Amino acid sequence: MPSSLPVPRPAVPGPAAPEWPLVTDRLRLRPVAPADAEAFLSWRSRAEVVRFMYQPPWDLPTAQAKLSTWSTAPFEEVGDVLVLAIEADGDVVGEAMLKWAAGARQAELGYALHPDASGRGLATEAARAILGLAFTTYGFHRVYARIDEENAASVRVAERLGMRLEAHLLENDLRDGVWSNEVVYALLDREHAALA
DSSP states (O other), X not given: OOOOSOOOOOOOOOOOOOOSSEEOSSEEEEEOOGGGHHHHXXXXXXXXXXXXXXXXXXXXXXXXXXXXXXXXXXXXXXTOEEEEEEEETTEEEEEEEEEEXXXXXEEEEEEEEOGGGTTSSHHHHHHHHHHHIIIIISOOSEEEEEXXXXXXXXXXXXXXXXOEEEEEEEEEEEETTEEEEEEEEEEEHHHHHHHO
């Protein structure tokens, strides 16, 4: 006979209040502000950067609207997105994103850098800080990154972070009108703790 007791639901991350900025050896990460629009435009307007984001290059009005929205967006429930500016030597050189995903205590990680800032391990350093925020402050159980298979630099970042390859999706999305493949890398809270 089935039990009449309620089935416990997994705990969901609470609305923690991180202390800003997050500081690493070389970087400061902080929530975006409307004044970051021109900095974001400097890489988001480049086709070679946004092609792996599956969106067209931005113009200034788009940058201003996005940064205005992101700067006031909550991060409290499924669907919410926390966008952070990555600063190096006082300049905004990239972005990091944590999206509260569907499913019990799941989050998606994203990152992008200005091409002039790439190749120095800054994306890995920023993403490592975001993983710490996701697991330690927000209490997520699993964080994953969806990456275009041809984005070798982003794949290397996920691997350096100790994320596991969980899936290889064939022709699951269109990029520039052509079917593209995607890989999914992920990390569990206990795996993250073991890496520390």
